[in-house]
Amino acid sequence: MHDMADNTRAEPTAPDADGRRPRRGPPLARAVESCVALFQRKLRAGELGSLPVVLVLAAVWITFQSLNGNYLSPRNLSNLSVDIVGTGLIAVGIVFVLLIGELDLSVGSISGLAAAVFAVLNVNNGVPEWLAVIVAVLAGTVAGTVQGFSFAKTRVPAFVVTLAGLLTWNGFMLYVLGSSGTINLDEDGLVALLTSYYFSNDGAAYGLAAVGAGMYFLMSYQDRRRRKAVGMPHRSLRGTAVRTGVLAVIAFAGAYELNRFQGLPLALLIFLVMVAGLDIVLRRTRYGRQVYALGGGVEAARRASLGVTRVRTAVLAVSGTMAAVGGLFMASRITSVSQSSGSGVLLLNAIAAAVIGGTSLFGGRGTTWSAVLGMLIIQSIASGMAITSTPAAVQFIITGGVLFAAVLIDSLSRRSQEAHGRA
Amino acid sequence: MSTPPLLALHGVCKRFGVVEVLTDIELEIHAGQVVALMGDNGAGKSTLVKVISGVAPADKGAIEWEGRTVHVRRPHDARDLGIATVYQDLALCGNLDVVGNLFLGREISRYGFLDEVEMERRTRHLLERLTRAIPDLRAPVVSLSSGQRQTVAIARSLLGDPRVLLLDEPTAALGFEQTTEVLDLVDRLRDRGVGVLLISHNLGDVKALADRAAVLRLGRNNGFFDVNTASQEQIISSITGATEDSSRRTAPHEARW
Numbered sequence: 001m002h003d004m005a006d007n008t009r010a011e012p013t014a015p016d017a018d019g020r021r022p023r024r025g026p027p028l029a030r031a032v033e034s035c036v037a038l039f040q041r042k043l044r045a046g047e048l049g050s051l052p053v054v055l056v057l058a059a060v061w062i063t064f065q066s067l068n069g070n071y072l073s074p075r076n077l078s079n080l081s082v083d084i085v086g087t088g089l090i091a092v093g094i095v096f097v098l099l100i101g102e103l104d105l106s107v108g109s110i111s112g113l114a115a116a117v118f119a120v121l122n123v124n125n126g127v128p129e130w131l132a133v134i135v136a137v138l139a140g141t142v143a144g145t146v147q148g149f150s151f152a153k154t155r156v157p158a159f160v161v162t163l164a165g166l167l168t169w170n171g172f173m174l175y176v177l178g179s180s181g182t183i184n185l186d187e188d189g190l191v192a193l194l195t196s197y198y199f200s201n202d203g204a205a206y207g208l209a210a211v212g213a214g215m216y217f218l219m220s221y222q223d224r225r226r227r228k229a230v231g232m233p234h235r236s237l238r239g240t241a242v243r244t245g246v247l248a249v250i251a252f253a254g255a256y257e258l259n260r261f262q263g264l265p266l267a268l269l270i271f272l273v274m275v276a277g278l279d280i281v282l283r284r285t286r287y288g289r290q291v292y293a294l295g296g297g298v299e300a301a302r303r304a305s306l307g308v309t310r311v312r313t314a315v316l317a318v319s320g321t322m323a324a325v326g327g328l329f330m331a332s333r334i335t336s337v338s339q340s341s342g343s344g345v346l347l348l349n350a351i352a353a354a355v356i357g358g359t360s361l362f363g364g365r366g367t368t369w370s371a372v373l374g375m376l377i378i379q380s381i382a383s384g385m386a387i388t389s390t391p392a393a394v395q396f397i398i399t400g401g402v403l404f405a406a407v408l409i410d411s412l413s414r415r416s417q418e419a420h421g422r423a
Numbered sequence: 424m425s426t427p428p429l430l431a432l433h434g435v436c437k438r439f440g441v442v443e444v445l446t447d448i449e450l451e452i453h454a455g456q457v458v459a460l461m462g463d464n465g466a467g468k469s470t471l472v473k474v475i476s477g478v479a480p481a482d483k484g485a486i487e488w489e490g491r492t493v494h495v496r497r498p499h500d501a502r503d504l505g506i507a508t509v510y511q512d513l514a515l516c517g518n519l520d521v522v523g524n525l526f527l528g529r530e531i532s533r534y535g536f537l538d539e540v541e542m543e544r545r546t547r548h549l550l551e552r553l554t555r556a557i558p559d560l561r562a563p564v565v566s567l568s569s570g571q572r573q574t575v576a577i578a579r580s581l582l583g584d585p586r587v588l589l590l591d592e593p594t595a596a597l598g599f600e601q602t603t604e605v606l607d608l609v610d611r612l613r614d615r616g617v618g619v620l621l622i623s624h625n626l627g628d629v630k631a632l633a634d635r636a637a638v639l640r641l642g643r644n645n646g647f648f649d650v651n652t653a654s655q656e657q658i659i660s661s662i663t664g665a666t667e668d669s670s671r672r673t674a675p676h677e678a679r680w
Contacts, residue, residue: 226540230544285536286530289523289527292518295518296516296518297517299514303514364519418565
């Protein structure tokens with residue numbers, strides 16, 4: 001999935017140069033050779049993409065599996081896939097904010113506020129669930145829009161505006177909850193089902209895997225066909241097939257594991273669909289292009305007559321909305337809302353997930369998929385620590401180390417890119 | 424009566440806070456003509472470019488397009504008129520690739536989604552006209568050399584087939600070969616009837632390329648010259664202020680080229 005980030009790029013090392021290049025050795029050897037060349041080129045250009053993240057994830061999984069044989073069991077992996085959703089959705093919103101080179105500190109409070117609004121409306125006041133969900137999500141959108149507009153108009157850095165927001169929305173949440181304390185959600189309600197429903201039919205998970213791989217192939221194929229038609233460089237059919245194959249293997253392996261437990265979790269389905277949808281918004285629409293442009297240079301964007309205020313407001317609105325959606329999933333996981341909802345390490349985990357997954361703190365680089373990858377790493381470590389009954393202190397230290405390494409890689413690759421330009 | 428100039432500025436003033444950066448500026452750009460805008464550092468050259476391109480609209484004065492008064496309040500207004508600008512700092516987004524930068528603010532869409540293939544095709548087509556060594560169109564601009572970035576910035580300005588092109592020190596950061604390439608390009612644009620305003624410190628470039636030279640000094644007009652007849656010393660003394668008084672008095676007359 002992470003490879004989608006550059007699927008329009010025609011790799012000069014792709015085997016479509018076959019005709020011009022002398023054949024050396026068997027196809028496999030040539031394929032390996034071209035992969036190595038591609039890797040070296042990307043390393044030099046400072047655009048490693050998701051590779052380091054995937055390697056870290058593999059290392060984490062191998063380590064914990066060797067410490068405890070139950071770590072990679074279907075049950076644990078299935079739980080892991082549901083546990084990442086709440087914070088992961090919030091991290092997707094954070095990716096938007098990081099892309100314009102800002103930071104949103106209010107997402108934790110907004111997620112708590114949304115959960116509280118839902119619980120009070122539905123449980124205490126008997127508002128139908130669907131309506132309460134809509135109001136709760138809109139509360140997040142409104143909170144984000146207010147922050148975004150003040151940030152865009154006053155030009156006070158977003159992290160200051162949202163720091164004020166962190167306190168304000170937390171206060172709103174306590175006010176909404178009033179004397180309720182802890183509110184338990186309906187165990188069979190819509191929101192509770194968000195994280196407790198599994199598609200027990202094997203076909204669901206395999207179907208999702210097939211649809212994902214199929215869509216990827218179709219889009220790549222379509223792109224290739226149009227490029228070929230106008231005589232532009234394009235990726236070879238074999239390259240597309242190999243990429244689709246790798247994606248399909250990962251997807252079907254995941255589906256197989258999920259089916260060995262309870263099937264495809266609804267939460268995971270929603271998460272993946274939202275991430276894929278927002279990824280398309282960011283990389284394939286005019287609005288997304290404007291978000292990236294703001295991260296690359298506000299002045300350049302302004303001179304290209306972009307509506308800077310509008311885009312900034314919209315970005316924080318997206319972040320607030322995603323925080324609210326994530327807050328509902330977090331409430332669903334424990335089927336209750338309390339005064340501590342949305343507090344603690346939630347905010348830090350969401351930001352860390354986006355950064356660990358490869359979204360740059362300096363703005364302008366990253367995709368929504370980085371929220372998935374980063375959250376997988378953070379939750380994998382947390383789950384491994386729990387399964388090997390390691391104290392939480394160690395978990396924090398290790399997650400902190402991974403975050404530091406991610407920031408380091410980000411900063412180094414950025415510098416390498418600039419040095420590359422001076423050559 | 425001759426045809427009105429493509430672009431004319433009359434009595435344009437611009438102040439930043441209490442500082443009057445431009446005072447009563449007069450300027451005319453005709454089709455198929457290269458006007459060099461010269462002046463010392465801080466004379467107001469870049470500010471004038473920003474006034475014309477709508478980034479920093481004028482406080483007072485009139486801008487005329489083909490003889491009728493127009494209002495340029497946003498970069499969008501200037502672009503709609505057919506004024507394109509290459510800024511001194513290029514104003515590129517380093518994280519976007521070449522195609523993304525070229526089409527920033529005027530992306531081509533297909534069924535509501537960006538049409539990357541069409542944009543890349545047009546980019547390639549345009550760059551092939553401008554330069555021999557086409558950079559990797561999908562590499563982020565930050566990883567290109569400064570000459571390549573300059574080419575990208577110029578290519579972007581030409582995308583909408585502008586009728587007036589503002590170039591703010593286009594050759595300052597370039598080597599000899601790339602400078603020649605840019606100057607050749609400006610020459611070809613003039614032949615196609617584009618009016619060019621060229622800001623430059625390099626008198627050699629101006630002599631080689633420009634038809635007219637307008638000199639600014641401390642935010643005011645300080646003389647207009649026909650580059651072919653005026654001597655180098657005349658222009659330099661006007662830039663440095665040695666002929667400040669006399670030329671300011673004569674400016675209105677000479678302004679009627």
